Structure formats: structure tokens, C-alpha cells
Amino acid sequence: MADRRLDCERAQRALLERWRLPVERIELDSGFGTTAVTACGPRDGEPLVLLHGGSTTSAVWFANAPALARTRRLYAVDRIGEAGFSRPGARPPRTTADLHDWLDTVLDGLALPAADLLGHSYGGAIALAHTLERPHRVRRLALLDPTQCFSGFRPGYLLRALPMLLRPTAARARAFLRWETAGLEPDPAWLELYGRAAEFPSARPIVSRRPPADRLATCRTRVLAVYAAASRAHDARRALAATQRLLPAAETALLPGATHHGLPYQAAEQVNRLIEDFLAKP
Template sequence: MEEFLAAYDAVLGRWPVEVKPVDVESEFGTTRVQLCGPPDGAPLVLLHGGGATSAVWLANIAELSREHRVYAVDQIGAPGRSVHSGRPFRRPRDLLDWLDSLFRHFRLSGAGVCGHSYGGWLALAYALRAPARVEKLALLDPTQCFAGFRPGYLLRALPLLLRPSAKRERAFLEWELGGAPVDQGWLELVSLGAEFPSSKVVAGGRPRSPAPRMPVLLVLAGKSRAHDVRRVEANARAALGPAQLEVLTLPEATHHSLPLWPAEPLNRALTAFYQARSS
């Protein structure tokens, strides 16, 4: 655990902006949120993927915090500096209650929300629950939102799920990354996170509620091994419609290379999406 926390602090220490860590108390425990950007900037909430921690926004935070007040969250119950010491997570609604407690604490309404992978599922589920709080929604290769996992991906992940270890986590990530040039400090951090004490993951099914009412940017990883991105796009278009949905496919990205790489086109797309005024 000490090695993990040291790696976490090292990656966060390389963020190119000034960061203010804030611990938010709730009935679930303590949630660490990294604040940066102008205090009067439009709020933007960042939700990382499974096991990734808020440190994963290393390559994006300079651009995203230029005009936004960014709230980068360590998901409670997952590896990171949040502490799940209270109410347990038994169903997806508990996770949404936890996220809602953060929005209420910071008095956020009309915020931009961006989630990657499992964080994308959480972002979409919350936008459906509390549409008045979410002005725009960006989903980065989101899982379980519009299509299921590839069987091969789950098969590769099975040994890690049965006997988690840093070595197995790294091997799994390197397989999915396929040589993508991600930050090695982050890769070491996520690998160590496999041995970090965590709560049981609450997996939600695909949202069955009516489509979200806010604009949605769907960013797909062209080389994602997690799911069939063509099916994800087709199902998202059918569910959301062209007036509401913008789709960007990054051809060389993999599921786990996002959001770190390729950062430049991703940052351009996110900046343009959040700066454009909603109709």
C-alpha cells in the first residue's frame, strides 16, 4: 500500500498545474477530489476508469483546467486516496448516491462531466438520474453503456479477477495497450493498484432509462479490445440520435491508453465540446 501511495503521489506531482486536494466526508466515507483551474471557471467533473485513480488525467489536465474548475475524483472504494469506511455499495443506486453527495457538497449544477470506461458508465447513469446537474456529457470508450465486453477481453481478465497481483495487472494492460506509448509511471501505479484494498465492484447493466437530454460526446478507441466499438457507436446513435450525439473515433487509441494517449486530439475534442454553447 505504501508503494502504491508513493507511486500515486509521484504521478500526481507531475501534473503541470497547481492542484488543491480536498477530502469530502459523507455517509460513505472520505472522498479525495483534486481541484484545479480558475475558481470561477465552469465546473467539470472527471471520473476515471476502474483502478485508474484521478492521476490518470496527467496528459489532459493542463488543457481541461485552462478555463474550467476541474473536480477530478478518486472513486471511493477503488484504489486511490478515497477511503470507503461507511455505507457499503450493494447496488448501482448506492454509487449514484455517493456521486450525488459530491455534487451537493460542491454545489454543482450545470456541470460538464467526463468519464472513461467504468467512469463513463457512472457518468451516464448519473446524467440520467440528475439531468439538471449535468450540462454536457463526454464518454471515453465507455463500458457497459451501449454494448457488452468482448469475450476475449473477459477471458484475459479472468486470472486477474481470481488472483489479483501487480504482475498480472501489468501483463493484462500491456496486452490491451498493444504497444501504445502510455506514461510508465501511470502504468506502474495502476499495476500496483491491483493489490490495493478495494471494495467489491458494483457493476451496472446498460441504462434502460430514457436517453439523456444533454449533448453527448462519445470518444471511441479504434483499437479497443474491451468491446466492439462499431457496435458501441451504432447502439449509441440509435439510442441518442444525431441531434444530441457527437462521435469521435481515435484510430490508434486502445481502451486503456485513454485518456493518456493520444492526448492531443482528445484534448482538442474535449475543449471544443465543453466550450461550445448548448443549444
């Protein structure tokens, strides 16, 4: 296990070097363990907390951090119990309520009474759930191809993912990633980290139910939802339509050619511009 952790951390450091800007490692202790946060950007910039997708780490923001950190103070979080620099304690998060409490400890540790959230995939689901549960802590919410928020997974995607979930190996993880990215070769350093992360022992993902329509109707937070048109995780057009129906005030966008796991680095220029424009509005 120690060797796998070191291999995974080496892969994460290699991807962090792609950020091409000074970063600071912050470690936040709580009853859940030690949460590692990679911070960058002007210290007086408005805070933006980044929540990565499943089976990955905070290093995945390599194509976005240089642009977003020009004006924002970024805090990219490694979730406890998954690959990355965070370390679980005696009571790691095991329920959705734990996830909310854990994220509160992160915001408290960063001295952020409220912040903007940016989440991809599973990180987007956590960000949306936290927005609904703790609306006073989220100023604005940006979602990149969020899963289990407004629509479900494609059955074919889950079937393809099953062997990797039952017996994860780097080879299976990388083959799955290549399949989902629809023939577009994934970034080599990202592919290396994804494979290493798959073999790293971690807690089971905390799966929460999709928010019901009446719960979403209570949302008063400004929301941006960006979908990958070529996503194999779900039908992006249906997910976008459901977002517009359930959150009529939300801003939405569909990125042609982008895939679920290819975000946030695929179409990075468009992704960054959409996020920057959204956050610049009062």
C-alpha cells in the same frame, strides 16, 4: 495492507506531479466515507467533474488536466472503495443507487448544483447512469470509450481479465495492460500505478445493467462519446454505431490507434481538443 496503501499513494503522487500545475486536495465527508478530490484550474471557471476508469485513480488525467484546466475548474474524483486517496466509511457504496447518492454528496460538497461530467470506461458508465437518473445535475456529458453503456465487452477481453480478477497481482495487471494496449508500451508511471492499484484491497465493482433503449431515449443532455478504434475491451465501431442509433443527437468520434486503457493519455491532443470544442458550444 498499510504498506500497499502507501505504495499505491506514492505511485499516485508521482503521476500527479505530471499534471504540471498547482492542485488542491479537497476531502468531502459523507455517510459513505471521505471522498478525495483533486482540484485545479481557475476558481471561476465552469466546473468539470472527472470520473476515472476502473483499477485506477484520479491521477490518470495527467495528459488532459494541463489543457482542460486552462479555462475550466477541474474536480478529479477518487472513488470510495478503490485505490486512491478516498477512504470508505461505515457504509461504503454497494449498489447503483448508492453510487448515485454518493456522487450527489460529491457535487453537494463541491457546492455544484449541476456540472459537466467527463468519464472514462467504468467512470463513463457511472456518469451516463447518473445523467439518466439525475438529469438536473448534469449539464453536459463527455464519455471516453465508455463500457457497458451502448454495447457489451468482448468475450476475449473478459477471458484475459479473469486471472487478474480472481487473483490480482501487479505482474498480472501490468501484463493485461500491455496486452490491451496492443503492443504500445504504456506510460511507465501509469503502469506502476495500475499494478499497485491491482494489489490494493478494494470493494467489488458495482456492476449496473446497460441502459435499455427506451431509457436512453429520455436523455436530453448533450453527449460526446469518443471511442478508441484499437480498443480490445469492446468493438469500438459497433459501440459508436450503437451510440448514434440510441442517442441520435450525440456527438461521436473514433480515434485511430488509441486503445481502451491507453485513454485518456493516448492521443491526448485529439482527446483534449474534442472535449474543449464540445464544452465550448452553448
